[in-house]
Amino acid sequence: MPSKQIYLGVIGVGGVGTAFLQQLSKLPNPPSLVLLARSSQTLLAPAPAYSPAIPAGVDWQTASATPSLTKSGALSPSEIVSYLSSAPGGRSVLVDNTSDPALASAYPQFLKAGISVVTPNKKGFSSDLSLWKDIFASAASGDALVYHESTVGAGLPVISTLRDLVATGDQVTRIEGVFSGTLSFLFNTFAPVSASSGTAAAKWSDVVSQAKDLGYTEPDPRDDLNGMDVARKLTILARIAGLQVQSPESFPIESLIPAELASLPGTAAGIQEFMTRLPEFDGQMAALKEQAEKAGKVVRYVGSIDVAKNEVKVGLQQFDKDSAIAGLKGSDNIISFYTQRYGGNPLIVQGAGAGGEVTAMGVLADLNKVLERL
């Protein structure tokens, strides 16, 4: 297809954003990067020519030291829309590498203006159903595209696979899986399939502490243990499968935060107290593990969607030791799609579902698809 001039605006230069810029610079024909923003600063290719562009493959420091660029503070979504849609003779794409709910709620503005959106930011797709509907209606009216593969399972082919199943008329009956790398690691370590007898069983609080030290949890581990991240991913998949999920709070979520510790503040001192008091609850978690053991099973933290019953839930479940979910390794995700065409054995996608490089890869693969279609 003949290639048009494509202008790219990228917001966010954290782990994913930095990996994305590196990967982007290695494309054979990268689009012209004309806007790069972090929380309080914005770099722009100077109007009206939108040239020279932001140099490819450089980090934020180097980019912000480039004299040819226009610098400003944080721009509002309207200002970014205005800048991108005024670029001469081409199409624009916004890549949102933040997890900012405010930016996500502005996607409809971008899309109505014909600016396509590519993002790993879950907020736009897992908040109120009205925003979801507004995003896709705006894309249609603005003749723009929305791709968000990395909102579930990072670079794993989850969203694209589900969309293909639905678009070709398969009936998705059930979706089930481990959707959090953190919770995968916690349970694979706490309740491994092949616990060698004689080895001291790991205490739940020790496993959480270990995961925190390895950087596998959020700074406040309760942001993983509350199940909200999993609930947001389930919300997205359920909506693609056709369910009208009002919000990630509209279905049961089993929190792994002991009720007694839920109200501790999110300050450093609060987190410290949470970690100090967590061992008080090791007995409860050990009991859950033993109960599963007695049934010859292991306990895992999963999300599931029953399409026919219109039921979404997130929480602990027991699994046979020879099941794919029980056998998961490290911090891998696994997602099983049960459909009419696939019958008894699901279509399964498995692998790392978090991390800067694989998340950025999902964003870049999406961007490639947008570039092919524009």
Added chain:
Amino acid sequence: MPSKQIYLGVIGVGGVGTAFLQQLSKLPNPPSLVLLARSSQTLLAPAPAYSPAIPAGVDWQTASATPSLTKSGALSPSEIVSYLSSAPGGRSVLVDNTSDPALASAYPQFLKAGISVVTPNKKGFSSDLSLWKDIFASAASGDALVYHESTVGAGLPVISTLRDLVATGDQVTRIEGVFSGTLSFLFNTFAPVSASSGTAAAKWSDVVSQAKDLGYTEPDPRDDLNGMDVARKLTILARIAGLQVQSPESFPIESLIPAELASLPGTAAGIQEFMTRLPEFDGQMAALKEQAEKAGKVVRYVGSIDVAKNEVKVGLQQFDKDSAIAGLKGSDNIISFYTQRYGGNPLIVQGAGAGGEVTAMGVLADLNKVLERL
């Protein structure tokens, strides 16, 4: 994106072709089906208007009884190219639902004429390397697209996932898996992970016979046991991963056909004699299984690609009982991608890798992507 008039030619009305036509008819905006062909007959929407089109969702019988259509015998590829490229004011797509090597070798003609190709037919992509190169060079020069997801793993996201990994700059180091539904079933049944002690072990010849009776094998089971189907799939994946594989005969393939039975003719009598004499070799297969058992493993028929070593091979290997390959169920395929970004744990895709419905689904999903891009 504004939709152009798209003309569709479909060749092949076997299991995959029939399922494809059914699924196609349920698309919200199906393209105009103007050519439908089986081995010796062709139905055409009458030129010069290419209208009325072939009715959607009907089987061959009904289509061929439609009076408004032009009927002819088999058309040559050149004649089909000429018909499709003369359609008024639009773009054309050829869907090849056959396994015909002659049609596959004509893809370059179609592509040079601007006709995109979507197909589950492995022949074009797994024969001589020169044909592979000609196909992709012709697509570029003709500004046409080629999609062939269903050539490996049917509707499973295998080709698309590998292309995304490569296009975003990941280094694929190794690809390994079970690529044949037939051989998956044979070994999952012959050497299950959890063989209950006391149960009589299945004999290899009995398992082959059972698979044949269930219709899981080709009419001549040697067409599965020779490993060529797996070798063709490996050839395709290796080429996408960047290896210059000359042909599916250019690397080692371990055939499961006893040498003594290889030269029996492919006639009904020859197949009968093959099945009758197969039990003579049960001892050899039992020995392989026991050898694996002694190491605490199971034997599986796999294909693997080592990209760094430029090595492709197909044959028997032993696997740990708790590995994903050992735990495969029924006739499922599993494909593991080891890459630099994914690290120690591979990206895994698993599920049914054969069957009319799931193969057709892969073809239709590809067609949707072509329609989005044209």
